Amino acid sequence: MRALRVLRIGPSCTVQDRGRVGYLGQGLSQGGAADTLALAEGAALLRQDAGLAALEMAGMGGLFEASAPMRIALTGAEMVATLDGAPLVWNASHRIEPGQRLEIGPAKRGVYGYLHVGGGFATPELLGARAAHLVAALGAPVTKGDTLPVGAEMLPAARQVTGLGLRVADRFSGGELRLVESFQSDLFPPEVRRRFAATPFTPGRRASRMALQLMSEGAGFAAEGQLNVLSEIIVPGDVQMTGDGRPFLLLREAQTTGGYPRIGTVLPCDLSRAVQAAAGAVLRFRWVTLEDGLAQQAAHEAAVAALPSACRPLLRDPADMADLLSYQLIGGAISAEADPFETGAET
């Protein structure tokens, strides 16, 4: 079977897909990739199904070697990537040959980077998904010495393209998170809700795939009688106030119920921006109505559906170049820093 050998890897790398739906009533949250947009981008770059599993790398990648020729794509937090020492463009798809060394370093911007393979990672399915859900003791982090099985390419050879790139809007520097009121919002006085939206937050050190701690100056954001509220359902995006009124943004791997009250719920389409906010980034909240939220989410989903057509060749196809011999094709390796759409065959 085709496989990717793991020669070295960061401490918090897991195989992730879109997670498990339908177990909420049994206490198992959906889980899945922290940055779901990155999953969709990788699938678009490889022209394959967005349900396939990828490797999620929190802050740091690793060193990999393929057992067979395969296609890869790199998305999410921008990391330093090289193939046998030559820089690889991020947000793009590439071909790697057996024996070549793929090295992925630390994140330059953002938190979660993704390594996708043509055919997806074919690690065992548990309860209908391959996503590791460490809180639920499902799966384990990928470690040095592991061999990750790679699924068969579903595309005919002619359509197994690489060398595609995507322009990706910045979601790695913090910014605005839109949220709607939810069923416990009115436990928080209107003044507290306003102050919450007027307060800049930075990600705390207690960040995980379950929740993102939000740090701010000044008073906490307390609800009425908040230590005695009945435990209620939690959905990803909920902003929960712990006993001292300090907020946590709950993510897809959060617990399914909880007693600390939630002030509101961040739109699903803004969660990628939240999870990719590294230490020092500033996050702010903005209240939107349910109608606005639904419209903005629908617009996001339309943009995700259009991702495949937004992928463009990194370089012009040599067959299209009339004066091929005047181009320097080998010597000018592409810098990982440069804009891949502005470099290459235009020297």
Next chain:
Amino acid sequence: MSREAPPIYPLIRNVGLSGMLVSFGDQLDEATNRATLAFRSAVNVLGLSGVVETATSLASVFVRFDAVELPHDRLRGALAELLLTRDWYQAPLPDGRRFWRVPTVYGTELAPQLEEAADLAGVSEAAAIEELGAARVRALTIGFAPGQPYLGTLGENWDIPRQSEVTPQVPVGALVLAIRQFVLFSTASPTGWRHVGQTGLTLFQPEAADPFALRAGDELQFEPVSRAAFLRLRDSGAQQGGAIVSEVTS
């Protein structure tokens, strides 16, 4: 208070962008819990196109849906109509329930917050062990972590609040307590509840044919055993920490 008037139950409210919650009360009691179990099952039977999944919490039924296929107004209407079809508070408990007798060590370093909880409940540690060990509680809902039950209801003196600080980690099988309920932990987890007992139950086994041990409606009693007896059970590898399971005939 920020609420202008007390809410009237049952109550239908939005959860985030694509969830709806039908709440049958704001505190825990027998009738409310039976209503949630019966109403969830009725929503499932309704089979509305666009409903993604349902779940119960202690006093509410949660419906996750696709708001494009099933707009909010339409789902709200369907749920309101279903509410009118019967008196949900009179619904019977589900069939096929089981009774679990679970060997439990109270206090010691295995469950270090018994003393604190007993103080808050105004009883001695010995009285606490007697009261908690005699209580036959029901799995009111499954949630927080995979297969993990909220269990109640304990006597009124056990209406103690959560901690304001979170305990970083309690182990699998930990019996924790707040607001007249136990939670029995299915995974090692942080919690704001007080760790009063330790059991050898494994509630979630992902590779098993039936990964989730408990169902909402099951009844449990946490029978006190000495620390030494508990460790013997654990070290002998007793299945489910020596718990004895029987059918509840209602």
